[in-house]
Amino acid sequence: MRRLTSTLIAAAAALGSVAVAASPVSAGTPGSVTETAVTGTVPTSPANLQMVRLVRLSRTGEFLAVGKPTGSGQNYYMWQLKSDYTVDTSFGTNGVIDTGVADPASCSTQNMNNTGMICSSVRGLAYNEVSNTYALFINRQIGGTSYIHALNHIIVGDLKTGQIKSTAVTRDVTSTSSTNADTEFAGLGITAQTLSKEECTAVAGTSVNGTVLTYAFLETYSSYMLPNGSLVLSLSCNYSNTVNNTAPVTDAKEYRTSHYLALKVSGSSLVLDTTWGTNGRVIVNAADSGKCVDNYGMSPVTDLGITTMTSTKPYTVFPVSVRNRSTTVPSGMNYTTYEGCNTVGQSIQYTSKLYSITAAGKVTEALDMGTSTTPMFPTRWVIDPAGRWVSIIRSSTSPSSQTPPTYSAVRLVNGKGDTTFGTNGQKALDLPSTVTVNGASVSVNYSISGMITTQDEVLFTGFSSTSNPSMIMCNQAGTVTQTLQPFVLSLKTGTIDKTYGTGGLGAAATVLSDQMTFCGSSSAGATFVTSKGQPAYLRSRSATGSQTAGTFIYLWDTVTNATGGGDGGTGTGGATKDTGGEAFTGEKPFSAALAAAPTTGGSLTVAGRVDATVYSKAPARVETNSAITVLKASDADDLDIVTSTPKVCIALTTSVVFTGTGRCTVRIVDEDTRRVVRSFSTTVSAAESTAGTALTTDKPIMFGQIQTALSATARAQVKELAAAATGAGRILILGHSASLYGNEVSNRFISLQRAAAVKRALIAAGVKNPISIVAMGSKDMVSTGKSEAQQALNRRVEVFIFPVAN
Incomplete structure (x- = not known):
């Protein structure tokens, strides 16, 4: 290499990142932090249970936790923590629910498969305390001979008792142009619905203007629960006649549709709740709209003060960005003409909007945020005591731009921009765009996640974080150091409170993680604001270096004139909390600004090793950042190279390029019949090898x-x-x-x-x-x-x- x-x-500069390492303030002053170990946070059976997801319940202040025992092939379990952080033994059997969903048996102890992919993960945890219902989403990657099959397990249960009411297994559609993946999956003996495919075809049909359905994905991150116990999911559908982007296409067309759907429990199954929206659906973008719409799957905040489906108040708010369909052939595509949403190489104008939606599924445009060259969308929403929705919007300045971004606050009243707050419901914020850290200027980004009440105003608080190293290598040993620091924002002045902590940031809470187990989601955390207005962080952690294992609560001292606080409320006893979030999600400011x-x-000029061999049999070992030829040019017309390990190796027309480390599996298949002609595997490592072209x-x-x-x-x-x-x-x-x-x-x-x-x-x-x-x-x-x-x-x-x- x-x-x-x-x-x-x-x-890189990323949404929600703050690269500041404030010096700790003295104990007892605003912004100081206290770290306390808490016990009894994990059920004693099964043994060696580790948290992988933690969500705070807004009304009760209790927590929902998901975890699994260490080791491969283990089931996921669910339990509830009381407000004192101990296991609630009235939930489930002896305080725990067995979901019945397990890691694939091929998983390593770090929850990685032999291709370096995460075997399984929790993709969402939604709840509603009015209907006493939760929905847990677990994604599993099942390896076949030639394909990796993505399964979504949707588990709906009783929030009070933990009892599972329904478990559905759905399989995302990756391409309907070939039956190879379907045939292989059928041979695995796994029963799974194709909900995404069925929903796409129910709304837009099996084809759109001569194109076919090529991708259909459920967006479980953006799921939320309704007061009647139904579950809302979003869905993306892509139709195209350009399945093979390298093949010449005379009249290339692509269509992208998206919609929300509501599912309810019927017996032990999930079925469409036709009382929601229009026959159970809300269309975000139809195939014949003439527009391209990007619906960002952010974990939504819902107004838990709403207890009936007939309420006309906004139940949640979601952002979309709209752009015109393109008629320019995308750069690098072998098309004669083109019409679609692929805008490679083009200057794009986005119109970013916010929409509010009632519990019953009635949609209203809340705010037009304007037109820009990049999409604009809010961070996390917080509902203030008057029932107003508040968030921070980042300007359309590119994160990679040398020009610092600007920020504005947005406030909605009854689902519309609050014009008494500012023009079009927005107000520019005077926030420092950069700070100096160790002599270097670093970009600062902001998000809010809770509120602190005082006699004079409602303040909003959020967190910043840093991570070291900035580049995490899942297959290498090492230690990841994460720090978390709160800030306090006044909408009245449009600035952060510089008297809080040091320079406006509270003291840092530091958590160490083993790099390999970190990638496998071996810990969990949840941020919240206490009733006293204290920013708080409940986090499980492993024994790493000098750090002891266990669950810890970090509490920061609040501002001197605080009278209370919380995650957000409606003013009528309701409260909200991120329904799918955990510590370190994109809707909160938990991210690190990376190094300059x-x-x-x-x-340098290229003078690497050249290997002209055409390999019919793979060498035992090759090095990363090298390539071998496996087909003669004359054979490439009839044969294709297919890899089932894209993290390790990439298949080209006649060659295989080794870009990672691990086991590379490649198959040579007949282009017409898709019959496997031959296959081989090789080990790719960082050590130098004589085989292959460097x-x-x-x-x-x-x-x-x-x-x-x-x-x-x-x-x-x-x-x-x-x-x-x-x-x-x-x-x-x-x-x-x-x-x-x-x-x-x-x-x-x-x-x-x-x-x-x-x-x-x-x-x-x-x-x-x-x-x-x-x-x-x-x-x-x-x-x-x-x-x-x-x-x-x-x-x-x-x-x-x-x-x-x-």
């Missing part, structure tokens, strides 16, 4: 959230890569995305746009080499953590340069 620089430091861009070294690569080119434009740092990297490509062979570009909201359709599109942006920049820099781009989506994440900071590490492009001989 050859690298242009020896240092791998990613530079490193100084890059000089350009490739030149560089540190990843990083992108901001929902961004496809190159930053100044990225442009400098491209310039260096262009110089290194002089006299070299072909170039492979891999585009990647984060997966914070689980929308793989959007993930693939934005990863393709990023790869295409780097390709255009290389060509503009004078590169004449053949360039191939691959959209990986979120298939090869370097960080599987749920925080914005962890997901920011995935927004990247990798470039591999082949020597001339290949």
Whole structure:
């Protein structure tokens, strides 16, 4: 392997990140923190149970917890903690509910499979204290011979007793253009519904204007519960006649639809609740709208003060960004004409809007946030004591831009912008865009997550966090250090309280995690605000270094004139809390600003090892950042290379490129019949090997959230890569995305746009080499953590340069 620089430091700015390390304040002063160990937070049976999700119940102040024993093939369990953080033994049997959903048996103790993917994870935990109902979402990755099959387990139960009322298993549709995956799944002996496919076809049909359904995904992160106990989910559907993006298409068309649906328990099954919305559905974007609509799957806040389905008050608020359908052929696509939502290489204008929706499913436009070159959306909503919805909106400035962003607060009254608060319900906030940390200027971002009441006003509080290292390697030993610090915001003055803590940030709470188990979700936490107005953080943690294992409560002293506080209320006894959230989710300010861009070294030319062998049998071991040829050019017309381990190796026309470490499994299949002609596996490691062609690569080119434009740092990297490509062979570009909201359709599109942006920049820099781009989506994440900071590490492009001989 050859690298242009020896240092791998990613530079990115992410929503909700604050890179400040305030000095601890003295005990007893506003912003000081107390750390206390609490016992009895985990049931004694089964043994070795570890929390992986924790959500606070707003009305009672109790907690819902999900976890599983250490080791592979273990079931997920659910339990409830009382407000004193001890297990409520009246919930379930002896305080615990067995969900019956287990890790795949192939999981490691770090909850990783042999391809480096997370075997299973909790994708959401919604609840409603009015209907005493919860919904738990567990995603499992089931490995077949050629495919990884994603299953969503939806478990609905009684919030008071824990009793499970219904368990549904659904399978997302990844492509309906081929029956290979369906055939393989049928042979696994697993019964699963295809709810996403059935819903897409029920709303838009099996085809749209000559296109076919290619992707259908349930967005479980954005789920919420209704006062009648029904469950609301969002769904994304993609129709296309461009299944193979490399094949020539004369009249390329793509359509993207989305809608919400409500499900209710009937017997032991989940069925459509036709009393909600229009026959159980709310259409966000129809196929014939002529628009492209992005509906961001943020864990919604719901007004738990609403106890009936007939209430006309807003029950939740969701953001969308609208853009025109494009008629420009996307960069890098082999189309003659095009119409759709793929805007690679184009200047885009988004119109960002907020919509309120009642408990019964009636939608009203709440606020038009304006037009910009990037989508705008709020962070987390908090309902103040007067029942007004408050949040912070970040400006449309690109996170990768050198210009600091600006912020505004938004307030809604009865589902509309509060014009008494500011123009169109918004008010500019005078918040510092940057702070100086260790001599460097660092971008600051803001989000609110609770409130503190005083005699004069309602203050809003949120948290900032940092993470070290900034790039987490799930397959390597090491320690992850996370810090958490609160801030207090006044909407009256539009500034943070600089007297709180040091410079406006409270003392840091520090948690250590083992890097490998961290990726497997071996701990959980929940933030909240106590009735005294104290920012609080309940967190489970493992024994790492000098840190002791257990569950700990971190309590920060509040402002001096506080009279109370909470997560948010309606003024009528109701309260709200993030229905699907946990500590370190994208809707809270738990993310780290990453290191400043490193100084890059000089350009290098390619003089790597060349292996001209056409392998019919795989070598026993190869090194990462290398490639081998497995097909002759003449055979490539009839045969395809397929890999089932995209985190480790990528299949090209005649070659296999090794980009990660672990076991690479490749199959050569007949292009027409899809019959496997031959298959092989090899071990990929960092150690040098004599087999394969050595490739030149560089540190990843990083992108901001929902961004496809190159930053100044990225442009400098491209310039260096262009110089290194002089006299070299072909170039492979891999585009990647984060997966914070689980929308793989959007993930693939934005990863393709990023790869295409780097390709255009290389060509503009004078590169004449053949360039191939691959959209990986979120298939090869370097960080599987749920925080914005962890997901920011995935927004990247990798470039591999082949020597001339290949």
